[in-house]
Amino acid sequence: MGKHNLTGLNQFILMGITDRPELQAPLFGLFLIIYMISVVGNLGTIILTKMDSRLQTPMYFFLGHLAITDLGYSTAVGPKMLVNFVVGENTISYCFCAIQLAFFLLFIISELFILSAMSYDRYVAICNPLCYTIIMSRGVCSVLVAIPYLYSTFVSLLITIKIFNLSFCGHNVIRHFYCDCLPLLSLLCSNTHEIILVIFILSAFDLISSLLIVLVSYILIIASILRLSSAEGRHKAFSTCGSHLTVVVVFYGTLIFMYLQPKSSHSFDTDKVASIFYTLVIPMLNPMIYSLRNRDVKYALHRALGRLCNTFCQS
Template sequence: MATTNHSSMTYFILEGLTKHPELQLPLFLLFLGIYVVTVVGNLGMILLIAITSQLHSPMYYFLSHLSFIDLCYSTVITPKMLVNFVSEKNILSFLECMTQLYCFLIFVIAEGYLLTAMAYDRYVAICSPLLYNVVMSHKVCSIMMAVVYSLGLFGATVHTTHMSMLSFCGPHLVRHYFCDILPLMALSCSSTRINEILLFIIGGVNTLAPTLAVLISYAFILSSILRIRSAKGRSKAFGTCSSHLMAVGIFFGSITFMYFKPPSSNTMDQEKVSSVFYTTVIPMLNPLIYSLRNKDVKYALQRLVGEKSAS
């Protein structure tokens, strides 16, 4: 209880993305533009899927949730980062910092498992097309999404609970632009051994399990595609997976670089660059990847724009 009371009176100052004053305004404008594109792109994808009957399938059901998650965890991080560009000191209370960490972890963990669910959806669609509507029923998809969000809540609760038990004393300068696990552990004046073990175990499972599941799914998918005789059929099958593969590679690649690189290579500049990529750039890229590379989405968008123009 003493530790909790001590921590509850702590405040944190976010260092921000850069210390160079001349870069503050250009970076503010850049990330404001990225955030606007992220909000418009993801909200647009959610609305397009909701109002287009042709997109009411399991694949697009998962895609709408991906857009929702991207929108949420970008909103948890980016507005605070924008404030940091235009204010002298970006001060957060202990409660605000833990809330930001908690919300961020929920959505970033959930996204990893959602990408796994999407890989399974592609596996069923290509390897068992005749059973697709049975295996990927609305009930099954809803259960899968409940599991995805539950795993996000579990991981976030465990990490944030143990983080709140740490004592923070001395300088409260977080050498980052948001409250993340590694920068906060660096500020603690109590033992972080349990937190490090939890990061290794839970973070490892949340990265390794989805990655292996995706690799196994695509091994079966590749095997099925190679058995397709027509070049057109193979090209179509690859096309249905290419957008998802790009999203998986970008997301897990940046997460792995951030949290599982060798300790000797730990520099805050590298961590900030990697964090910027998966907190602001990926949520912007995902709707662009799926809208530009997916024929159904492009057709639905063109049809919607055409109807608006005609009216």
């Protein structure tokens, strides 16, 4: 395909995950199962945290919003990726590409700061338990999730509008399985210095500030736990933040691996593997981590299933 101005183009071609025909059907089946487990797990978490009276606490309030963000960015990417496994040409319209990028950025940035809010919640619960209900009031919790949603909406619209207001030229092939910033930037023929600087500053701010809140919270948590004289008390304190710490390590570890790897080893194939992990696998793992490690969630699930069975039996 020769170079030509694509300012008025109406679609892109996604390279997808693999170009090997024999892998299309197995990968479609695998990712369909992963996505369905993610949808069921996160929808279940959202419903449980809304419906069960015993889960009406700040920790589960944040857990419900974590499930919303997981479901949001996996759905922004997953269905289109699955469709591309079974169609002849992996195309995506210009408008849908912009929409996909905007929603992906909105939910992935929101998740960073919701994880930070959950870290702060665990810090207050362990280090200042007597004032926990006062500090983590319903109003405070609402503000701690509203600000990330508003901020991430602003950032996602800013980046998406700036990218799609520039001129595309050359090949219209996106070297990825969804519309992401870096693959789209490689297709631009306009001056990209400004948008690259904006993305770099915002990405650095989002990652560093949210991670700093997490690190400071857990340093204070660990210091407080180590001061406890009882081994049973230390174990109980660690267990209250074990699930969240596991989620944080997996999520931030993947992002740091993807964005902070040396340029010499950086490749779009490596990005694809990391992207599959944090767009599909992590949203599937998060509900499992919280349900398997949390007795309240397991009991709430058992009660919900029991009520459902009784309803069907009576009918």
